[in-house]
Amino acid sequence: MNIFRVIFSLFVAFLLMAAPQGAVTATADDTPRSITVATDATWPPMEMVDENKNIVGFDIDFFTAVAKEAGLDVQFKNTAWDGIFAGIAAGKYDAIISSVTITEERRETMDFSLPYINAGQVLIVPREVDDVTVLDDLKGKRVGAQIGTTGAFEVTKTDGVELRSYDEIGLAFEDMAAGRIHAVVCDTPVAANYALQRDEYRDKFKIVGEPFTDEYYGIVVRKGNQALLDLINKGIKAVQEKGIDKELEDTWLR
Numbered sequence: 001m002n003i004f005r006v007i008f009s010l011f012v013a014f015l016l017m018a019a020p021q022g023a024v025t026a027t028a029d030d031t032p033r034s035i036t037v038a039t040d041a042t043w044p045p046m047e048m049v050d051e052n053k054n055i056v057g058f059d060i061d062f063f064t065a066v067a068k069e070a071g072l073d074v075q076f077k078n079t080a081w082d083g084i085f086a087g088i089a090a091g092k093y094d095a096i097i098s099s100v101t102i103t104e105e106r107r108e109t110m111d112f113s114l115p116y117i118n119a120g121q122v123l124i125v126p127r128e129v130d131d132v133t134v135l136d137d138l139k140g141k142r143v144g145a146q147i148g149t150t151g152a153f154e155v156t157k158t159d160g161v162e163l164r165s166y167d168e169i170g171l172a173f174e175d176m177a178a179g180r181i182h183a184v185v186c187d188t189p190v191a192a193n194y195a196l197q198r199d200e201y202r203d204k205f206k207i208v209g210e211p212f213t214d215e216y217y218g219i220v221v222r223k224g225n226q227a228l229l230d231l232i233n234k235g236i237k238a239v240q241e242k243g244i245d246k247e248l249e250d251t252w253l254r
Contacts (some may be wrong), residue, residue, distance in 0.1 A: 035072055035094040035228065037063060038079040038087060045192045045252045046099045049078065058192075058252035059097045062116060063219065065244050070235030085110060088222050095232065096220035099189060111225065112218035113232045116245065119188040120211035121151045124195050126176065126204060132183065133209040135161055141182040144172030150213055151185035170194075177204055187215065192253040207254055 039047045039059060047057040055076045067074040077093055088096055088110060099119065102112050125132050132138060139160030145151035147165040155163040164181050166172045172184045173194050184191075188211055195205040219236075221229050239245050 033071065033073055034075075035067075036075050036077050036092075037095045037097055038077050038084055038093040039096065039098040040081040040084060041078045042081075043099050043189060045197050046189050047097070058117075058248055059099065059217075061248050061252070062239070062245060063095075063097045065239045065248070066219075066232060066235035068235070069238035070231040072231060072235070085220070088220055091222065094221065094225075094228060099217055100220055102216050102218040106220075110220050110223055111229055112220060113229060114236050115216035115218055116236055116240075117188075117217050117249070118211045118214055119217055120213035120215045121154055121185055122188050122191045122211050123208050124173075124176075124184045124186070124191050124205050125182070125208055127206050129182075129208075134212070135185070138183055142180070143183045143185060144175060144181045145169075145185045146172070149186070150215075151187070154213065155185055173201060173205070177201065188253060196252070196254070 039055065041047045041049045041055045041057070043057075045057055047055065047059045050056045055078055060076060063074060063076075066072075079087060079093070079096075079098075081098070084096060084098060085106075087093060100106070100112075101119070102115060106112070123132070123135065135143070135155065135158040138158075142162045142164050143155050144164045144166055145155050146169045147167060152163060152165055155161055164172070164175070166175075169184070169186050169190060172181065172186075175181045176184055177200075184194075184205075186194075188207075191207050194201050195207050196202055219232055221232065
C-alpha cells in the first residue's frame with residue numbers, strides 16, 4: 001500500500017477516536033444532522049419514563065418536532081440532573097431539554113435557544129367550575145398555594161382572595177378535592193402533573209387561563225456551539241409558526 005495512503009488512513013482513524021462522545025455528526029457542508037439530547041426523565045409531564053421504559057413527555061415531543069423541522073436526527077439520553085450541565089460542557093451530548101429555566105447565571109456557562117414555553121404560575125380549579133379563568137374571578141374564595149412560592153405571592157396580591165398556604169403543594173390538591181378550598185395556584189408542569197397525569201385527580205381538576213408569571217424554559221447547547229443553536233432555533237420558529245407547540249400543550253399541559 002502507498003505510504004501516503006497509510007499515513008492518511010491512520011490520521012483519519014485518530015480523528016475518529018479523538019471525537020468527543022455525543023459530538024454532532026456533520027455532513028459534507030458541516031451541517032449538524034445527528035445529535036444526542038440529554039434529559040432528566042423524572043419531571044412529569046415534561047419528561048418521564050413510561051411503563052414501556054420509553055422516554056416521553058411534552059419536552060420529548062417538542063424537541064422531536066423541532067428536530068424534524070431543523071433536519072436533525074435526535075436520540076434522547078436519560079441523564080440525572082446532578083451533573084447534566086457538566087455533561088454538556090464535556091461534550092457527552094449535544095443538547096439538553098429538561099425543563100431548564102433560562103437564567104442570566106446559567107447563560108454565563110451555556111447557551112440557550114429561544115424560549116419555548118412559559119412555565120409560570122397557573123390556576124387549577126374543579127372541573128365543574130365554568131366561570132373562573134383568573135384570580136380576580138375568585139374574590140371571596142379560598143385559594144391554595146405552597147408557602148413561600150411565587151404562586152403564594154400572586155394570591156396575596158389579589159384583593160378579596162384568601163390564601164391558604166401549605167408546606168407541600170400536594171396537600172393543597174387534597175384540600176381542593178375535599179372541597180375545603182376553591183382553587184390552587186402553582187407552576188405549569190406541577191399543575192399538569194396533578195390535573196392531567198394523576199389517576200386520582202385527572203377527572204376532578206382542570207387548568208384554566210394562561211400562565212400569569214414568566215418562567216421561560218429553553219434548550220441548552222454547549223457554550224459557543226452557534227451552528228447547532230441556529231438549527232435548533234430554526235426548528236423552534238417553524239414549530240411555533242405552525243402551531244405545533246400549542247397542540248402539544250393541549251395534549252400534555254391542559
